[in-house]
Amino acid sequence: MEEQTITRLTTADNKRFADLGYDRKFHRLIAICETHDDSGVSNSIVSIDISSGELTTLEQGNDFYASPRPNAAGTSLCWQTWNHPNMPWDGNQLWLATLDENGLIQNSAHIAGAEDVSTFQPQWSPDDILHYISDDTGWWHLYRYANDNPAQQLTHENKELGAPQWVFAQSTYAFINSTTIICRYLSHGKATLATLSLVEQPKLTPIESECP
Helix, strand or coil, rough: CCCCCCCCCCCCCCCEEEEEEEEECEEEEEEEEEEEEEEEEEEEEEECCCCCCCCEEECCCEEEEEEEECCCHHHHHHHHCCCCCCCCCCEEEEEEECCCCCCHHHHEEEECCCCCCCEEEEEEEECCCEEECCCCCCCCEEECCCCCCEEEECCCCCCCCCCCCCCCCCCCCCEECCCCCEEEEEEEEEEEEEECCCCCCCCCEECCCCCC
């Protein structure tokens, strides 16, 4: 087996990185960057060139950012952002933008969330459709956003599919394939594992378990 080595990519000692994701099209990492300097602490979304370690700022200006997720084609990027005094579960905004030929953000659009509406876990499906959780109804339900059409609510009733966003990269659902999601929801004080079929009318089916 060929010997592998660990190489440091970034060099600035006043920057800290988290919530990293790989952008295959541009061979780079996209991450949250926390910068400490004489003016204080600021947060932004950056790209990190995997060959050179060069940093490029993609988005900045708000107090906090999370979940920068490029789609598989490398043509779009989503992210969450919010400002003091909010915590992310109080309210945050989900944004979606296209990436130009240089991998820079353009045509940014606010698609979900507000000062008093929380979004959670934006994620691209295997067929590159953006999904996310929002408590717009008062409950954290799963939504699908495609082709600039109004978001489609995929789950209903008194169920919480989201969770307080204490740390980066939390997950309460995952794609088995482009038409089936496995998820966890809370209802009446009980956590339930389930599958969500996206064929025709979305259908949530609990998975039988011996756990209390």
